[in-house]
Amino acid sequence: MKVLVVAGARPNFMKIAPLINALNAHNRRNGPSGRTITYKLIHTGQHYDTKLSKLFFEELNIPQPDINLEVGSNSHAKQTADIMNRFEDVCLQEKPSHIMVVGDVNSTIACALVAAKLSIKVIHVEAGLRSFDRSMPEEINRVLTDAISDILFTTEEDAAANLMREGICADKIHFVGNVMIDTLLQHRERAAQSTILHQLGLHNQGPKEYAVVTLHRPSNVDDRGTFSGILEALAQIGGRLPIIFPVHPRTQACLRRFDLLSYFSGFMGNTPAISNNGGGLFGIEPLGYYDFLNLMSNAKLVLTDSGGVQEETTILGVPCVTLRENTERPITLNSGTNVLAGLKKENIVECSLRQLNTPGEKRTPPLWDGKAADRVVNILVNEASSPN
Ligand code: UDP
Secondary structure (H helix, E strand, C coil), X not given: CXXXXXXCCHHHHHHHHHHHHXXXXXXXXXXXXXXXXXXXXXXXXXXXXXXXXXXXXXXXXXXXXXXXXXXXXXXXXXXXXXHHHHHHHHHHHHCCCEEXXXXXXXXXXXXXXXXXXXXXXXXXXXXXXXXXXXXXXXXXXXXXXXXXXXXXXXXXXXXXXXXXXXXXXXXHEEECCCHHHHHHHHHHHHHHCCCHHHHHCHHHCXXXXXXXXXXXXXXXXXXXXXXXXXXXXXXXXXCCCCEEEECXXXXXHHHXXXXXXHHCCEEHHHCCCHHHHCCXXXXXCCCCHHHHHXXXXXXXXXXXXXXXXXXXXXXXXXXXXXXXXXXXCCHHHHCCCEEECCCCHHHHHHHHHHHHXXXXXXXXXXXXXXXXXXXXXXXXXXXXXXXX
């Protein structure tokens, strides 16, 4: 078995890190027997700057990519096409038996499509999640990637039903748990040593007396009216406790383009000491994994449109308000600390106050136990040695 492991964007790096560790551990154990899984790491370059890429490789100890396709930012079609164009050459040269893609970004579908056309088997980690909202670019990527995958690893039990409803054969589906949570559990202690609360002046607040927000989905930040409604809600909640907002680069661009910086009490370099202020909305640069995990773990409330953050707050037991109309991760609502607020200002404020006053109980979804990547590799080893 020779696998090309693909990663392209920030949320992919937390998912490939434990998979690579598990592949390395398997290969160390099985070197003498020759039953190793050869792999190469391909970075598509969908995210390329230090804050969204390089930092995560360093912190999560991910080896340098063997090949970087360096596609960079572009429209969805052009970026997907560029990845396909360059990844096809890599596949023809490397001749892998399998490729492994994670999540739901453009790199996921682009590489899966190239491989499927070359009769290379596609492994999809985090298969079967569905928001049932085809206006989300990620939903298109999920549905199409799953349709052409040969081995599908799922994070929650509902995912198999979603896949089978779309005609995917049960034999291909394996419920293994959540590799992103493997990373969280592995790095939690190290993240506890981060000095981010001191750096932001939050150590002077009472414990857990601040909220964190992340936003980057096009449906939230690409429309001025929607985005300003969300910011109005955040400014109102910010009257109760300071809100720290590590701002994704595409969100920073929208804030500037729409002239919405007046909602912030401080933005980037112009952040006044948060502890002296008492409340308000504070924009900071996107954080590395350790700093963000520390900030999120100690928060009283997290507001987000991120898929990964909904899952991480579930495990951390931190109340989460999801600023979307739907979620492809229903387990975070059913057995987690997450609530869906939608995008109306009044609903966001009401859900946030409810979460602050009566936070939900922490429960751990099945198999979110830090061993998902080991399960993936064990199943791949069995596949490799099976006659089919
Ligand atoms: N994250 C981070 N720094 C930040 C914001 C998020 O390290 O400033 C992490 C977060 O903990 C999670 C991942 O980035 O592991 C989520 O990525 P993102 O929200 O970009 O993608 P999504 O999960 O929505 O696909």
